[in-house]
Amino acid sequence: MLRKTFLALFLSTFAVGSLYAIDAKAFDKAINDYADGISKTAYAVSGDLGDNAEAAYNLAAEQTEEAEKRLNKIIAEFNNADDFVEAEKLLNDFSKKSELNSHSAAMISKMLKSRANFVAGLEGAEIPVTNENKDENGEEVITYKTAAAPSNLLKSRQRRLIMIETPIAEAVVMLEDTDKNRRVDNLEQLLKRHNCNVIASYRNKQKKNDKYCYYFSGKKYVIDALLGHYEGAVVNSDLVAFVQITTGGFWGGKKKQMFTVGPKRSDRHTMGELSWYKSVVEHAPIDYLAENQYNSLLSIASEETVAGKKKLLFKNAKAEIWVSAANMSENEAIYHSELDLGDVYIDAK
Helix, strand or coil: CHHHHHHHHHHHHCCCCCCCCCCHHHHHHHHHHHHHHHHHHHHHCCCCCHHHHHHHHHHHHHHHHHHHHHHHHHHCCCCCHHHHHHHHHHHHHHHCCCHHHHHHHHHHHHHHHHHHHHHHCCCCCCCCCCCCCECCCCCECCCCCCCCCHHHHCCHHHHHHHHHHCCEEEEEEEEEECCCCHHHHHHHHHHHHCCCEEEEEEEECCCCCEEEEEEEEEEHHHHHHHHCCCEEEEECCCCEEEEEEEEEECCCEEEEEEEEECCCHHHECCECCHHHHHHHHCCCHHHHHHHHCHHHHHHHCEEEEECCEEEEEEEEEEEEEEEECCCCCHHHCCEEEEEEEEEEEEECC
């Protein structure tokens, strides 16, 4: 009796029809996107992602929040009883498909009730749908149940998606800009807005417009979007260094030699990272090259005998190092350094 009285009162509140008609297709897509986000978030907190758990959770939570905003925007257009009845019918059908859907429907039902209360202007009012197993006509309806554990909300599709989208990946993007730096400023704002971490950047001098290269980490979907707009590449511990050694001076003339240092596939994660080039190659470039590319050093060194031992002398040596993404040149470096090494002796082989 109370329910019938409330329903009559609720319907009378909306005696004036609304110009808005519920878009069933848009509403269905919105509730599916929201459920998808809930499932991804549940997977992110399930403990299966190890070191990537925090990045996965941040990404899933952000996507769920966006889906909830879109859903609330649709619900905010509901202005009469017919809108709410139709929405509840769609939600009932949706909730029958899985425990994830039932859990999501319970969350969405709260949004609908909140909007109904606002529109009806009745304290404690509810949308005109029963929440029991059977309605007044004896017809079965769905009771929305929230899941007891996150594992109950996981679907293989969400697992695949979040594994694809998650880790915090690394990439290099490049652009040319004038001395006004407008494009550079725009890129830096984009990186900041999407919480990307700039690991290194370098301005490569060119005849006309200089080339700016940024090496950063960020969410994969952000990187995909940026690489669709800017020149660049994904980085997977495969950075390459170009090392130029210059020896000699004014009287004897100068000699230069360029060396390329990069990881083989089996060396990735030990070589190929910027920190490795800084700590190993940059720390002692000639020593490193002597161990790995000895014969190429002979053209810029002179032989001397010191204390009865044959030595190679690199007179007044200087080193210039550029680090770039794989398949890119020293003119597209993300890091650069110059070292004044002085006179360097190494053992001759």
